[in-house]
Amino acid sequence: MAFYDNVFTSVGLSDWCKSESEGNLLTMSDFMSKSGQNEVSKIEGTSFWDIPFPSLDALNASCPAIARTRDMTSGLEDFFLATKDAIKFVLDPMTQPLSWALDASLEIFVAMPWFVLIPALAVFAFYVARSIAIVGLVLATFMFFAFIDHYLHAVQTLSIITVCTVICVVIGLPLGVLMSKSNVFKKTMIPILDMLQTLPAFVYLVPLIFLFSVTESKLYGIAIILYAIVPIMRLTDLGIRLVDKDVIEAADAYGMNSRQKLINVQLPLAMPNIMAGLNQTIMMALSLVVIASLVSAPGLGVLVLRGIRNLELGVGLVAGFCIVMLAILLDRVSKAALSRINTTQN
Amino acid sequence: MLKTTKISIRSLYKIFGNNPDVMMEHVLNGLGKQDLLKQHAHVMGLQNINVDIQSGEITVIMGLSGSGKSTLIRHLNRLIEPTSGEVFVNGENVLDYGVNELRQLRRNTMSMVFQKFALLPHKTVLENTGMSALVRGEDIEETSTKNLKWLERVGLSGYDNHYPHQLSGGMQQRVGIARALASDSEIMLMDEAYSALDPLIRTDMQDLLLELQKELHKTIVFITHDLDEALKLADHLVILKDGYVVQQGDPQGILLNPKDPYIEEFVADINRARVLRVRSVMSPKDGRLLKITGQVQASDNLEKVIALSGGNTNCCYEVVDNDETVGTLHMKELVRALVP
Numbered sequence: 001m002a003f004y005d006n007v008f009t010s011v012g013l014s015d016w017c018k019s020e021s022e023g024n025l026l027t028m029s030d031f032m033s034k035s036g037q038n039e040v041s042k043i044e045g046t047s048f049w050d051i052p053f054p055s056l057d058a059l060n061a062s063c064p065a066i067a068r069t070r071d072m073t074s075g076l077e078d079f080f081l082a083t084k085d086a087i088k089f090v091l092d093p094m095t096q097p098l099s100w101a102l103d104a105s106l107e108i109f110v111a112m113p114w115f116v117l118i119p120a121l122a123v124f125a126f127y128v129a130r131s132i133a134i135v136g137l138v139l140a141t142f143m144f145f146a147f148i149d150h151y152l153h154a155v156q157t158l159s160i161i162t163v164c165t166v167i168c169v170v171i172g173l174p175l176g177v178l179m180s181k182s183n184v185f186k187k188t189m190i191p192i193l194d195m196l197q198t199l200p201a202f203v204y205l206v207p208l209i210f211l212f213s214v215t216e217s218k219l220y221g222i223a224i225i226l227y228a229i230v231p232i233m234r235l236t237d238l239g240i241r242l243v244d245k246d247v248i249e250a251a252d253a254y255g256m257n258s259r260q261k262l263i264n265v266q267l268p269l270a271m272p273n274i275m276a277g278l279n280q281t282i283m284m285a286l287s288l289v290v291i292a293s294l295v296s297a298p299g300l301g302v303l304v305l306r307g308i309r310n311l312e313l314g315v316g317l318v319a320g321f322c323i324v325m326l327a328i329l330l331d332r333v334s335k336a337a338l339s340r341i342n343t344t345q346n
Numbered sequence: 347m348l349k350t351t352k353i354s355i356r357s358l359y360k361i362f363g364n365n366p367d368v369m370m371e372h373v374l375n376g377l378g379k380q381d382l383l384k385q386h387a388h389v390m391g392l393q394n395i396n397v398d399i400q401s402g403e404i405t406v407i408m409g410l411s412g413s414g415k416s417t418l419i420r421h422l423n424r425l426i427e428p429t430s431g432e433v434f435v436n437g438e439n440v441l442d443y444g445v446n447e448l449r450q451l452r453r454n455t456m457s458m459v460f461q462k463f464a465l466l467p468h469k470t471v472l473e474n475t476g477m478s479a480l481v482r483g484e485d486i487e488e489t490s491t492k493n494l495k496w497l498e499r500v501g502l503s504g505y506d507n508h509y510p511h512q513l514s515g516g517m518q519q520r521v522g523i524a525r526a527l528a529s530d531s532e533i534m535l536m537d538e539a540y541s542a543l544d545p546l547i548r549t550d551m552q553d554l555l556l557e558l559q560k561e562l563h564k565t566i567v568f569i570t571h572d573l574d575e576a577l578k579l580a581d582h583l584v585i586l587k588d589g590y591v592v593q594q595g596d597p598q599g600i601l602l603n604p605k606d607p608y609i610e611e612f613v614a615d616i617n618r619a620r621v622l623r624v625r626s627v628m629s630p631k632d633g634r635l636l637k638i639t640g641q642v643q644a645s646d647n648l649e650k651v652i653a654l655s656g657g658n659t660n661c662c663y664e665v666v667d668n669d670e671t672v673g674t675l676h677m678k679e680l681v682r683a684l685v686p
Binding site: 244246247249250252253254255256257260264265268269271 | 423425448449450451452453454456457458460462463464465466467468477478480481529535
């Protein structure tokens with residue numbers, strides 16, 4: 001006897017309920033009551049205060065035809081497993097270039113000797129930031145990494161961030177432009193972006209582990225890109241929508257078509273916002289690449305993970321410190337590039 | 347010079363709101379602006395505008411803020427779509443144009459100068475001037491010599507590699523004008539082009555425009571809320587109020603014969619001696635024999651004549667236009683014209 005028995009009998013559904021009563025998995029409480037250990041039946045003494053919520057499990061107790069919650073989760077799992085091959089068949093070849101890009105970039109970054117890579121990074125930093133102080137910061141940080149033998153891991157992390165950021169820009173910028181052009185597309189994208197942004201980083205990894213083998217680098221590549229693409233899309237959209245209406249009107253008055261307007265007016269004027277988005281994208285890629293070490297992403301995250309797993313406090317702390325330094329470095333370089341754009345515009 | 351009608355606007359209406367076409371019927375049945383707003387929450391932007399704009403002239407559309415003047419000028423190149431009416435440019439109805447024809451019109455026939463300059467902040471002065479060349483896909487190198495000449499013409503030589511934010515407001519608007527001139531369009535639309543500038547610079551820019559117009563003979567549509575500016579520049583003056591034309595015509599005529607209390611009020615504050623010309627107050631040649639004190643040009647303003655007479659009201663002048671006597675001006679007539 002369960003609480004909702006009377007409900008089902010009174011509506012005349014008891015036959016339907018019983019018809020599918022066989023074949024369900026046993027729950028622990030079923031098992032206990034069958035083996036006779038759960039002697040006092042709780043149902044008899046149900047007082048007003050103990051009325052159970054009509055949840056799946058409570059209804060199932062009265063009417064076995066209704067699925068239990070664990071049936072639902074296992075059903076979802078079965079569904080996922082059943083469609084897995086089909087999804088994989090489509091996604092695998094599509095995402096394969098991502099694996100290649102990540103692996104190739106890792107190889108190149110690692111293969112370059114330190115005395116080539118560090119100056120190259122310094123030159124790049126000067127090119128984007130035009131600031132000697134920033135170049136000094138880059139040189140000091142990487143020499144410090146090298147000095148404490150964390151250079152290899154830092155470079156691996158940097159390589160993954162570089163590839164993922166480039167892909168985020170290549171995909172996110174056009175999507176952001178599309179969002180600014182079409183309100184319908186924006187309205188459909190916003191819930192998706194909200195979801196991507198609020199999903200805890202670990203949850204990303206769950207469906208991906210099902211789909212791809214942990215040895216493939218695209219697994220963490222996809223997770224990082226999904227996580228980091230949000231700000232560049234949002235800020236591209238925002239930036240284009242915020243472009244001075246008067247300038248847009250002038251562009252229209254001189255007969256620009258929408259492509260000319262996009263290239264000559266909207267994108268350049270939205271550039272400060274887009275660069276702010278890029279800065280955020282880089283930072284988010286960094287935060288996820290650390291977590292992605294759980295699924296075999298190489299880099300500084302691996303050392304942090306080792307610190308946690310083996311309780312090697314020092315290893316974890318130093319690696320964590322290196323991540324902070326790398327984060328500050330990336331932030332300063334991209335912000336310097338942003339402020340350079342700001343001064344040329346105003 | 348033979349004047350031809352370049353742009354003609356015929357019974358143009360613009361109603362802002364969710365359902366302008368339905369409201370249009372109400373308006374044609376005689377619903378006024380106030381009632382339209384109260385009963386249907388629609389705003390009448392323009393009502394029954396009929397204006398002819400002659401080629402080679404400066405047509406000034408004047409009105410206070412909210413009178414619909416900026417809305418009207420945007421109908422000429424269809425930055426705003428009308429609710430009803432026709433706009434003919436060179437005899438063709440612009441409202442029948444498709445996207446491509448409209449783009450050609452904007453690229454080749456009309457250029458525009460804006461109140462807030464609307465220059466591209468990330469491009470240099472020279473690149474901004476070459477905007478229409480860029481839009482048309484012309485060779486940048488080839489056009490840049492021409493554009494440099496335009497920059498020089500508006501008094502900006504040597505600034506070609508500056509960015510707009512490095513220039514003052516007046517200089518930025520010079521770039522705006524150079525940009526419009528560099529497009530070689532026959533028609534220039536100037537939307538409150540000088541309203542954001544301070545008075546001295548504004549006078550400079552007005553003189554620049556008149557000077558350029560003397561050589562170029564463009565068809566200019568100029569929007570302003572300043573009557574002094576309007577009277578200084580206009581060959582043809584259109585006064586708008588609440589979206590309809592209160593009076594239009596020769597500015598001197600409007601000044602001497604205001605048709606409406608609204609315009610009288612406007613005109614009251616004007617320095618008439620500076621604005622009125624001899625030809626508007628003189629008497630035509632009628633054979634009367636008067637004692638002529640001297641000669642004045644028909645295009646002189648009254649201030650100049652007063653200075654010439656030294657304040658003597660007994661003087662009488664012969665009025666000359668192109669070496670031909672066209673009439674006489676007695677100082678008493680002049681003094682009478684100074685009072686509205």
